[in-house]
Structure formats: C-alpha cells, structure tokens
Amino acid sequence: MRERAPGTTSEALRRVAVSAAPASQNERTSLRPVSNHPAVLEVGDLRVSYGGVPAVDGVSLSVARGEIVGLIGPNGAGKSSVLNAITGDVRPAAGSIQFAGRDVTKLPIHRRARLGMARTSQTARVFEGLTVFESLVTFARGAEGASLTRTLLQRGRRLQEEQAAELVWEMLDRHGFAHIADLYGRELSGGQRRFVDLAMAQIRSPKLLLLDEPMVGITAAILPGLMSALREAAERSVGILMVEHALDLVAELCDRVIVMVEGRIIVSGTYEAIAEDVEVRRAYLT
Amino acid sequence: MNLYWEAVGFGVIAAASIGLGAMGFTLQFGLTNVLNIGYGAIMSLGGIVAYVSHSAGISIWFGLLLGGLSASAVTLIVAKTILAVYARRGAALFEMAMITFGVALIVEYAIAAITRNNTYPLTIAIEHAMSLGPLRFTKVQLILVIVAFGVFVLLDLFLHLTRLGVALRATAVDPDLARASGIATNQIVTAAWLLSGFLCGLAGGVFMVNILTISAFTGDSLLSLVIVAALMGTAGSVRGAALAALAIGIATQVVSVAGASSYDTAVAYGFLALVLLARPRTLQGGLVTDRVQITV
C-alpha cells in the first residue's frame, strides 16, 4: 500500500466514488463478509514476457471466495496478461498460481477449468457455428461430454444430457434469454454474445470467475442485469477478478481494486482509497 | 572418407536449388502470411521455360533467367487475381492454404497438358569434374552453386541495404505500422511476389540442370524440401532459409552415401520433426492464434 498524499482529490473521481460508495458499501458488508473467507486464488510474483519484453513484472495478488476484485490500469499495463497467465492461456516466465489450494502453475487450460476456474474474454467469445443452447450444454457437460469412452460405454448418457439441458434452460429462463436458444453464435447481437460468454463461464458454478472487460459494448438496458448477475455470483462465494476500464462500474461493484501500471501493481485497496492516491491519478492523467 | 566429401559436395549442389526455393518461399510467407503450395508448380514452370529456351538454342544460363522471369510473372498474376479475391473476402489462413492447393493443381496440370505429360531430358555438355580441395565439381555444377550463392548475397544485401528491401522487412514484421509510416505496402507486396516467384522459378531451373530431367511434376519433389527448409528458419529470414537448405542438402546426400539411398528423403522427415518440435510459430501477444493477418 502506498502512502496517500493528503487533501488532494480529483473532483470527477470523488463524485463517482461518493455516489457509488454508500449504498453498495453497506450491501457489501452486510451480505458478504469477505475477510473471513479463504483465498480461492493466490498469485505469487508473476512474470510474463513476450519475446523478451516484460508485460508483467512481479505481480502478486489474491482473491477470496465471494470477493469481487477489480484490476484497473492504463492500456498496456499488463492486466490482460495477468488474467491470461491465471487461466493458462499464456505461460509465465516465473511465478506461482495457487487456485483453491492447488498449485496450477503448470496445468493446461482445461485442467484449470475442470478445477472450477472460468473466464470470459475481451471480445465476447462464442461458438459461431453452434447454437446458444448447444454452446451452453457443451460447457455444462464439460469434460465428460467430450470423452469417447464415456459416450460409448456409459449407461447414464441420456440422463446426463437431460440434466445438463435442465441447467441450461434454467439459466436461459432466469435471464429471459430462452428465445435465443436456437440462434447460432454468428447470429447473435453484441449484447447477446456478452450474455452467452458469461453464461458459459457460470453454468458449471465455478469457484473463480475471471472477467476481461465484461462491460465493453454493453447497452444501458442490459447493464443492471449484468451487474446483479455478478453480485449474485459473489454471494454464492464465487471469487471474481475483473479487468475493467469503466471506473464507475468498478467503483460500484468491486470490494477491492488493484491498480497496475507498466507490469507492476502500484496500489490496491478499496476504490475510495485508491481514487485519492497520487500515483494512480498520475498514471491515469498522463 | 573421400565418398563423404563427395557427398558434401553433392549436398552443396542440391542445396543450391533447395536454398533458392526456400528463400523465395520464406520471403513471400514472411510478408503475406500465406503458405503458398503453388510454388511447386511454379518451380516446374521455371524449369520448363528454361528447358524450352535451351532447346531453342539459347544458352542454358540465359534460359534459367527466362525461367525465373516467367515464373515471377505468373506468380504475380496468380497472387493479384486469384489469391487477392479470397483474401479480400476474409479467408482464414487455412482456407488460403487450400486455395493455393487448388491453384497448384491448375498450374501443374495445365503445364502437363501442354507438355503432354512428357519428361524431358536435358542435354548439356558434360565435362570432367574438377577438384576443389576434397570436393569435386563439374564446371556446370560449380556455376550452379555460384549462381545460388550469388543470388543469396545479392538478396541479403538488397534486404538490408536498399530502401525497398528494408521496407520489405519492416512490412513483414508489422504491416499496419509500416503502412502508417507511409510505406506503400501494396508496392512492397507486389515486389515480394515478383521476387519470390523469380527465386522459385530459378530454383526449378537449377534443379533441372542438377538432375538433368524436367516434367510438369518435377517441382513437387523439390517442394517438400523447400518448405521444410523455409519453416526451419524464422518466417521471412532469408539467411535462415539458406542455412537450413544447406543443412538439408548436405544431410540428404551424406545419409544416402552412409546408408541406403532410399533413406535420403526420409532425412527430410527428421528435419520436419525438428521443425515441429522446436518451433511454436504463431505467438501473437503470447496467445497461439489462427487469426494472423493476411496481406496479399
């Protein structure tokens, strides 16, 4: 934690922080006592570089169950690289990643996913050539659905399909998206793609949700639904690490905010606390 | 021991044609990101044109030049008419490879139709082999090696010292940045097609002079080694391709002397395995992706 310069605040940030803080703060403290929960994710001294150029230069962070952590910073700070290293999309040069008590640093993407790690992508990533229903069922069935031996030999196949279908319909109905079930990924609008991307990540009740700019391109109409979906997830003890640029949304949602600049964490704390930090303002204003 | 030195010599001669083709292939691939399977047919074309001009009485060396030039023209035409059409419509990388496969068939079988599927023997004056240290070359073979090496040197100088060459390398590294810097990328791409076509046509001609036969399908046997050599170097690295070609050429000849000659092509498998095991290729921001940009 960096020392704060007293008495200097950016007026815009303060306004946002004040308007967002009181209500959500109470919500947070009353519904999700985050401080008592163990860490679902612990990242230690992570280093990522691309062809010798360091993008992440010694980042350590943790996310507790039920906690929503925001990861913010100017472009090129390395935020997405941190996320990609956690999910396994990118191999770090050094550092450790502990997930739900296990060392997953060397595990491939699908193994981490099976352990309960889920993510969304910056560009809302969907299966273009599968329907929404098929995409969600694919995630709901997961590894078991893709096993040839199980498909050929196992007796309860149809039951498993039906159970997965139940899960999918329940999720579609809950968010009012049952009408797009048969649309192919390439036929979806931007907002629908965001929903499907997030739904696929959540359908197996993950322990950790990693979101890469989930609010980009979201219309004002869908936004409250998205935010309540994330809050609900946190209430169910899902840990959430979110890379976002929309600071007002970060202020409203996140229990804790981490600020990265040029591959390093410069400060972390509640939104109000970091909003007053000199370093943060310099990073954002220059 | 002498036998092995001879093999090394043969390997250097073989590397002449492999290297020319590999340099052309990697130059174009490094710039446009398109894996052009059509180069096999282009190499056959270069050889055929060289053969025809030689039969018409022109010196074989001038014939090689003509082969390179015609191959260059055909490559550009194909690239700007056929490949550009698909690139414009947003074809994915693997789709481009499938399209070049189709183009390769059209060019190859068109040549076969015109040449009536004949395999033509090349008759040039065979002279005594001269000794160059432990290596032995005929005069013709020596000229082939000198031509290939000369082309390599010229190409390397061109890429590093001339404005067009430097622009070519810059565009290969980052096309958007190059365009933003005012480099006329269209011209660069055209230059790359012409140059790579010329090199492959020349490779076909040199190969023909080496093995003394040519048919519509001669380029195919060369293509595999050319692509392996090109993939062994970094995309766009002419020096890497040349070095790899040398290694492959010498290895195949040495192996054929050491073991049965049937295993020399199997050596190519060994190099291919090296390519696979050692070079993860599409790391864009650390993420492996099929969505690399195509410039045509």
Added chain:
Amino acid sequence: MQDFVSISLVYLGIYALSTLSLNLQYGYAGIINFGWIAFQAVGAYIAAVTSLGPASPSGFQHYILGARLAFPLPLVLGTLAGAALALVLGGLILTRRIRRDFQAIIMLIVAIIAAQVVIATVGLFNGANGLSGVPKPFNGVFHLSYHGYQWFYVGWMAVLCIVVYAGQEWLCRTSWGRALRAMREDDVLAGYAGINIQALRVVVFVLGGAIAGFSGALLVEFLGTWSPDAWSFVETFVVFVAVYVGGRGNNFGAIIGAFLVPVVIGTMPSFLPQFGYPGLTANLEWIVIALAWLIIFYLRPVGILPERRHIATRSRVSARVNATTT
C-alpha cells in the same frame, strides 16, 4: 456395361468411406488433413502384405511381412494400420500449438515424402511397381463368376458403408460429436469448458484414419493391386472437393459428394469423345476439379446438404415447470 456399373458402385462405396473419414476429421473436427491419402495407402499396403504369402527371394515382388492371413484379418489389420499412423502423426503434429495451415502443409509433406520413401525402398512394398496378386476375399468360397464376384463385392461394400455411416452418424449426434464441433469452432473456448482438445483431436484423427485405412484395405482386396500411382497426394484433393460439394459436417452429404465428384466427374470423360492425345482428358479433369474447388470456395456454399441445424427441445417435465412459473 454391367461391369462398368458394378465397378462404379464399388468405387462409390470406397469414396463414400473416404468422404466419411474426411468429413469426420475436417467437417466435424476442423482438422485439415492434406495428407489423407497416406492413411488409405497404409491400410491398402498392410492388408496386401498380410494376405499375400511370403515374398520369395526369386519372385518379382519384394515386400515385408507376407502373412497370408485369412479374411477378415487383413481388413482388420489395414484398419488398425490407418489408426496407428494417425496416432503417430496426430500425436506429433496435432498436439503442437501451431497454426492450422502449418499443420495442413506438414501433413501434405508427410504424404509426399511417404510416396518417395516407398518408391525408393523397394523391399518395403515393392517400390514403384507396387503389389499385385492380392487375394480377393470369399473368392474360393462361393465359386462365383467374374461378373458375379463384382456384384457380390457391391453388396458387401453396401453393407459396410451402411454400418460405418450409421455408426458415424450416431456418434456425431452425441455430446462427443458436439464437442468436436465446439473444438472446430473455437478450440481455446472449448478448452475453457474443460475439454482436453489435444486428446480429442488425436482421438478423432485416429478414428478418421481407421476408416481411411479400412477403405484402402477394401480397395486393394477388390483391385488385387496397389502401387504409388494409386495414391498420389492430389487424390486427397478429390476427397476434399467431394466433402465440400456434398456438405461439410453432414455425413449423408459426404456420401452425396462421393457420388457427384469422384464417380460422376471421374467417369464422365469416358463418355466424351476422345480428343487430343491420350491422357489429355485426365489432365483437363484435374484442372476442372481444381477450378470447381476454387469456385465453390468463392461462392462458399454450405454444400448440397448443409450441417444439420440444431433445434433445442424441452423435455415435458421442464416445459411444465416453466409453464407454471411464467
């Protein structure tokens, strides 16, 4: 004339198996196997050398093995050979995180070099001359005439094709088939779902390789001969065009494509008047197929029978539940 029909039908069966194999690998799983023909070839060769007797040193054919096994062992071994080759190549090539077009071209190179190796290593499969005299199954059993045997083989092929088609269609409609398509659409996203895409890719490649090997074994048992001329790398191209024309990701479409492209386009020239030198029509055929390929790619049709559109149905229970809550 009836010979022509029966032979064409046998070839239809062989090509149907070929397009099914490629449709599984490419249409469903998105693997671009430019070296597909090598799998058919290895199936043919292994079936041949396990049904031919041992090669005599004074004989005119030189090859490995030579086991003279009874039906159906050569067929089984040919199928397993295709599967084994796919396991090796798939493990080496498809498990690397490299671009798909790289993988495609490497497969192509493997097929090209394989032909060169076989031709150069005469002791392996009798080099450029190939193998002949491969015994035909059931020949001694039924005492059929030459024509009778052709038709018998047609029936035999039909049964096999139906079995393979039914099996593959069933498999593709399961969650496993859906996982293939997910991997084809976005393999990293499929990984996020917990699917081991490297393993899945190798498994489907092996299955496709097995069917390809099976087709090769059947073909060599029908023809009685097999040489490198029969499996030039361009043959892969014909199967690709057939899959595209018939409809990628649709197994019945694959069979339609097998009929239209290799059989119709392949046999049509025999009905045209001969012009030019002998062999000209063959070259023109290739040019026509390649042009058709480019045109199809340009127009990007989904083929005659596009991939089945999936409609989600609610089970009665959930429909009732949802009806009461809305």
